[in-house]
Amino acid sequence: MREVAILGVGQTKFGELWDRSFREIGIEAGFEALQESSLTSKDLSALYIGNMAAGTYIDQEHIAPLVLDYSGLSGHHLPAVRVEAGGASGALALAQAYLAIASGLYEFVVVGGAEKMTDVSEERGIAITSSAVDHEWETVFGATLPALWAIVARRHMHEHGTTREDFARISVMDHENGSKNPLAHYRNKITLDAVLDSPPVAEPLNMLDCAPSSDGAAALVLGPLDRARKFTDTPIKISASQVASDTMALMHRRDITTMDSTVLAAKRAFERARLNRSEIQVAEVHDPYSISGLIALEDLGWYPKGKAGKALAEGEISIGGKLAVNTSGGLKAQGQPFGAVGIAQVVEIVRQLRGEAGDRQVSGAVAGLAHNMGGTGATSVVHILERVN
């Protein structure tokens, strides 16, 4: 299998984009990525799109040829593939596109992620996002996504001595970083007290522990590494692309405070990339709820169980610390358009490794990791990216 590089990235603003349609945001992100890469449409081999629920949000399935079409690319009759895995739809689409190039079948591929979530009622929105967990065994009994993650949080506190403040600080960090990201849904900074005093959603999780529903799209242009220099001075190599799954329902897990899919995807990814955890300077971790982010830091292998909270409190994972986490603002502040999240994470890592992250730049970043997750961890995807010298 040959090496694959990212040649261009694009992303819309994340937020409540009521004046823009699904197809408009998909096109904007795709065009930006194509322009950055200096490729033209006739260079492309295929389009992949990660999207969770356009069928329910906007009454539209079959969205891969739709985006291709309204981007003016239908004339080439390219293969167009939509991939879905709840909140991990974006990175799972990237994993398929990566594979298609690595195999030698395709040369240049656009992979996007998009979701338009804010055109439905709040009640309908909760039902749709919760369709990423086990409908027959969880959702119908009222166990929505926040309720399930609240159970995980309680158990983590019980098993590992984690405090309420430990995970609340994830939201504080996300907003601190997001304040420096012009594309973020929320750019206000928040205090620890603000998180602790915000209204409860599913105890112990408060409103400010929960990422928003957002509209947004992000896109990448991929190609073989050995042809990348022709199109960009700063190709970013995909050193590993790994996917793992787990049971849908939490009740069937061996341990609900560890996401085995994340542990395994990370293990396989570090092996494939031949890197140690300490060789990563920037990471985007999937944190739809503050507790999810804390657990990801453990499951990805940076901290033992129950120890990430202390590292967070001491600034180890802030910009300027040992490992800068969620410099984009994470799901909490940058926003959470389900199908776009996994691609946006990679866009942020690429910008960091290129040295183009502006006010939030991590100095000396040469290797980064993106962790995307669906439901309560039934799917996890880990990508490791490296700057090519």
Added chain:
Amino acid sequence: MREVAILGVGQTKFGELWDRSFREIGIEAGFEALQESSLTSKDLSALYIGNMAAGTYIDQEHIAPLVLDYSGLSGHHLPAVRVEAGGASGALALAQAYLAIASGLYEFVVVGGAEKMTDVSEERGIAITSSAVDHEWETVFGATLPALWAIVARRHMHEHGTTREDFARISVMDHENGSKNPLAHYRNKITLDAVLDSPPVAEPLNMLDCAPSSDGAAALVLGPLDRARKFTDTPIKISASQVASDTMALMHRRDITTMDSTVLAAKRAFERARLNRSEIQVAEVHDPYSISGLIALEDLGWYPKGKAGKALAEGEISIGGKLAVNTSGGLKAQGQPFGAVGIAQVVEIVRQLRGEAGDRQVSGAVAGLAHNMGGTGATSVVHILERVN
């Protein structure tokens, strides 16, 4: 890229399966395919599933790890990928799985297709199936799937001299063949007069020109051809797997009586397989409406525009004719569970090439073609399969 073979197939009965859930039918088809292949769960590298709209039909997204889980396979934490392209979801999932093995990344993969369509109201069902075409430019103006295909039929009659009877005979043929398929949704034979006299849906298409909404699932086990003999005496080689796309809305096509995505996918597939049209003995063509089947016979390259009707009337594409088409009963009689159709077509071709098709066996079949389509042809997928001697 290495050669890929099909080692096992499985399929549920298609129909109104009101006593069985989505996960139950997915598991049944997958187990049957696994048992046929003599593989065990620990031999598997990944699961791919084609599904159009579980999010709307059964309030459940993220269905790939769901099926893996309830099949008892979650312990291996395999990559599980859902692929969606309207009615072409099944074959598009197969195309991804094929690629993953051809590249050398994976060894043995289960690829399934499943849809549970009959648990919603008829009105809701029409809205959901029509989400495979352009919502903003077609469906909101009342142009549902049957209305769009009716426009195509009228134009085909005008341009190519096609008669009402020419396409009505597709339904007659499908029911004749379906009467011999124990898994078919409908097993009754119908006459040409019955089609012509059935109530209009969207003129010139009557009720018996339209395939039903069905529940059902189908599955395949794939592996590298050079390891296939260990698991089966009758490996079936995938000689080509090709995908092409087109505009979402009919109004943007250069010609609505030709599906360019089908023309291109077929052209690429025959080139890759190094076969002529005349070397195929059995074909499954995508016919959600009788006119779609007629057009597919032309676009796949067997007949010039306007000539397929005569060949059909003269028995050329019946079992015993030059080319046996839709021996399964096609979408009209075998049934139309959207995400499962593309996999079920391949199951039928495999059974024909193995000589296991019972009363509907085509004698001497050594090469077959499966044609799966989404919407009004925004996605087409063509697979060519061959018996290995």
